[in-house]
Amino acid sequence: MSIATxxxxxxxxAHAILIAYTAIALFPVLVIVVNSFKTRNAIFRSxxxxxxxxxxxxxxxxxxxxxxxxxxxxxxxxxxxxASLALVLLFGAMAAFALSExxxxxxxxxxxxxxxxxxxxxxxxxxxxxxxxVASGLVNTLxxxxxxxxxxxxxxxxxxxxxxxQQVSKDLKDAGRIDGLSEYHIFFRLVLPLxxxxxxxxAVFTMIPIWNDLWFPLILAxxxxxxxxxxxxxxxxxxxxxxxxxxxxxxxxxxxxxxVLYVIFSRQLIRGITAGAVK
Amino acid sequence: xxxxxxxxxRKSFGSVDVLKGIDLEVGEGEFVVFVGPSxxxxxTLLRIIAGLEDATSGSILINGRxxxxxxxxxxxxxxxxxxYALYPHLNVRDNMSxxxxxxxxxxxxxxxxxxxxxxxxxMKELIARRPAELSGGxxxxxxxxxxxxxxxxxxxxxxxxxxxxxxxxxxxxxxxxKLHDHLKATMVYVTHDQVEAMTLADRIVVLNGGVxxxxxxxxxxxxxxxxxxxxxxxxxxxxxxxxxxxxxxGSIHTVGVRPEHITLDPDGGDLEGTVTHVEYLGADTIIYLxxxxxxxxxxRNFGEQRIENHKRLFARxxxxxxxxxxxxGSRS
Ligand SMILES: Nc1ncnc2c1ncn2[C@@H]1O[C@H](COP(=O)(O)OP(=O)(O)O)[C@@H](O)[C@H]1O
Ligand SMILES: [Mg+2]
Numbered sequence: 001m002s003i004a005t006x007x008x009x010x011x012x013x014a015h016a017i018l019i020a021y022t023a024i025a026l027f028p029v030l031v032i033v034v035n036s037f038k039t040r041n042a043i044f045r046s047x048x049x050x051x052x053x054x055x056x057x058x059x060x061x062x063x064x065x066x067x068x069x070x071x072x073x074x075x076x077x078x079x080x081x082x083a084s085l086a087l088v089l090l091f092g093a094m095a096a097f098a099l100s101e102x103x104x105x106x107x108x109x110x111x112x113x114x115x116x117x118x119x120x121x122x123x124x125x126x127x128x129x130x131x132x133x134v135a136s137g138l139v140n141t142l143x144x145x146x147x148x149x150x151x152x153x154x155x156x157x158x159x160x161x162x163x164x165x166q167q168v169s170k171d172l173k174d175a176g177r178i179d180g181l182s183e184y185h186i187f188f189r190l191v192l193p194l195x196x197x198x199x200x201x202x203a204v205f206t207m208i209p210i211w212n213d214l215w216f217p218l219i220l221a222x223x224x225x226x227x228x229x230x231x232x233x234x235x236x237x238x239x240x241x242x243x244x245x246x247x248x249x250x251x252x253x254x255x256x257x258x259x260v261l262y263v264i265f266s267r268q269l270i271r272g273i274t275a276g277a278v279k
Numbered sequence: 280x281x282x283x284x285x286x287x288x289r290k291s292f293g294s295v296d297v298l299k300g301i302d303l304e305v306g307e308g309e310f311v312v313f314v315g316p317s318x319x320x321x322x323t324l325l326r327i328i329a330g331l332e333d334a335t336s337g338s339i340l341i342n343g344r345x346x347x348x349x350x351x352x353x354x355x356x357x358x359x360x361x362x363y364a365l366y367p368h369l370n371v372r373d374n375m376s377x378x379x380x381x382x383x384x385x386x387x388x389x390x391x392x393x394x395x396x397x398x399x400x401x402m403k404e405l406i407a408r409r410p411a412e413l414s415g416g417x418x419x420x421x422x423x424x425x426x427x428x429x430x431x432x433x434x435x436x437x438x439x440x441x442x443x444x445x446x447x448x449x450x451x452x453x454x455x456x457k458l459h460d461h462l463k464a465t466m467v468y469v470t471h472d473q474v475e476a477m478t479l480a481d482r483i484v485v486l487n488g489g490v491x492x493x494x495x496x497x498x499x500x501x502x503x504x505x506x507x508x509x510x511x512x513x514x515x516x517x518x519x520x521x522x523x524x525x526x527x528x529g530s531i532h533t534v535g536v537r538p539e540h541i542t543l544d545p546d547g548g549d550l551e552g553t554v555t556h557v558e559y560l561g562a563d564t565i566i567y568l569x570x571x572x573x574x575x576x577x578x579r580n581f582g583e584q585r586i587e588n589h590k591r592l593f594a595r596x597x598x599x600x601x602x603x604x605x606x607x608g609s610r611s
Contacts, residue, residue: 171364174331175425180352180381193368 004027029255034062036248043244060245064253065238067246072225078257080142080228081210084149088206089199091150093165094251097187100165101173105266110250117155122148125214133220140223148216150269163190164198200268203261211258229254281342281355281432281465282307286300287339289324289564290489297323299489301337305467305482310459312468314476314512315486319471323439324486326529328467330354342432352381357426358435361442363418365425371397372406375425398429399461400454416447427462436468440475453477473513477501485509507608510535516565516577520604525573526550526596531611535605538565538579540600543586548593552576557586568594 034050035043042055051057064070099111122129129148130139138144168191176186192199216230233250236243283305290298297320305311312320322596326332328339334514339346346354365374372393379389395605397403410418419439426434436455440448456479459466470476476483477497484498485492485508493505497513504510510518514537523531524548541564542548552570566578566586576594586592603611 163441169362169364171360171362172366175358175360175364178329178351178358181376189368190366252401
């Protein structure tokens with residue numbers, strides 16, 4: 001720590017900026033959660049006040065519970081998110097390992113090709129994707145969503161992870177080879193644990209857009225039994241009347257699973273300190 | 280026990296030729312040190328011997344068996360790395376056992392071997408610790424233990440002491456020398472430090488630019504270097520090189536003389552210069568003499584000698600120890 005960062009003025013300024021930023025970032029979430037516990041009138045009359053004895057109401061949650069099959073929607077969202085995440089991390093890490101570890105013809109080109117997807121939004125290909133899914137009979141299945149999200153998440157995962165894998169000690173991998181470990185063993189047991197912080201970062205960046213996505217569920221899997229939470233919440237948004245209690249309650253509930261996943265990954269971020277492997 | 284034969288080993292990375300035809304015989308039980316400046320291809324050569332890198336051409340024989348297409352684990356070698364390369368998630372015992380476990384050895388026998396080596400290296404109390412809980416010196420000791428446990432035909436060391444501080448380096452160097460005496464194993468050791476090479480080696484292989492410059496015992500290299508590069512690389516402080524015309528030997532391109540083979544004389548000698556700096560090391564005194572047209576000449580006198588700065592003195596070369604080099608660097 002340098003002396004400068006201990007100066008109280010700097011420290012206060014830094015904290016003020018960070019607190020302001022946190023407040024701004026959390027405000028919309030807070031408004032959603034707070035209002036989900038209020039009556040419809042109270043939401044409109046004083047959207048910023050906390051619920052009191054008079055305005056407190058669980059009507060939104062009751063509606064969500066009663067209408068539609070929200071447990072199923074949650075389950076669908078979770079299945080899609082977790083499965084896509086697992087595939088993105090597995091294949092992304094494997095591709096990154098191959099790119100950073102092995103010298104082969106076209107290595108750099110392959111790396112560029114795999115990273116290209118970062119710059120081209122996958123939604124541009126929606127029509128082709130839909131045709132593909134129709135042709136392969138995958139419309140209205142969770143598989144369709146998982147495949148699309150895996151494709152969507154891979155480029156960034158490969159890009160970030162290959163940077164990190166290059167930093168894993170070459171000597172460590174070679175020591176493993178001399179001890180007779182297979183390349184799979186080296187990858188799973190030596191390299192992956194050392195890039196765990198990077199994996200957690202990639203997981204967070206990959207997970208949130210998948211969980212929040214409305215586009216592909218709407219197009220590829222709008223059937224009742226494959227609806228995700230974001231799509232399910234749309235039933236409360238009508239052309240003329242919107243059931244705000246239910247919408248806010250559904251959104252509040254939708255925050256919880258991602259929050260849990262995020263907590264899991266951020267612990268990995270912190271724990272993934274691996275001093276002592278080399279030097 | 281094991282022997283190693285390299286036959287015309289070449290290696291290119293893309294269009295860069297890193298090794299340009301290496302031929303070498305290492306006998307059973309020999310301690311051979313590859314020495315050379317950074318980037319000359321020492322590690323690459325060692326990695327080719329280990330099987331971690333493929334040779335572009337040429338053949339590698341361990342115990343007379345060609346191993347070009349044998350994977351590292353089956354070559355009967357063990358390697359110690361500069362960065363220790365211990366498995367971070369395993370404790371010392373498991374670090375040392377892993378290779379044997381992979382080779383399918385029985386648990387009991389592995390345990391015995393590990394215990395034996397641990398007590399040999401006096402690190403029994405470390406056996407349950409993770410690498411993160413060890414100091415640098417201890418980590419390197421574990422890395423050496425991991426190599427010994429495998430009882431390989433051939434030990435490979437890639438600059439194992441470079442990450443240690445000076446005191447520990449000297450101590451570990453001694454331990455490696457003792458280990459070699461004790462195990463009587465064949466060892467190939469890579470370093471850029473000529474002192475390490477001189478103190479450890481039965482034979483030194485001097486590499487430069489991917490070519491072997493000379494192979495010989497430490498004293499052969501010191502007393503009889505094959506060329507300008509070896510003469511300059513072996514010995515510390517390094518040999519003085521003086522253009523022949525300035526040393527009164529016009530027919531010779533370059534004259535080489537080691538600092539310890541020069542005496543200072545106030546009255547006359549081969550070169551006249553001014554003392555610019557004196558280092559008192561106790562056992563030796565190093566004198567830097569600035570000579571006209573030639574530049575700095577380093578003189579090493581034994582014992583403590585008071586020499587005034589800025590004094591004009593003559594350097595007198597020991598005529599029996601002066602070496603002569605041709606324009607292309609070869610000895611003449
Ligand atoms: N994987 C590689 N790809 C390209 N060049 C390499 C690779 N490994 C080593 N080199 C080059 O080969 C030369 C010799 O390297 P190295 O054997 O590590 O030298 P040393 O161990 O003697 O310092 C260096 O110029 C280095 O840049
Ligand atoms: Mg090296």
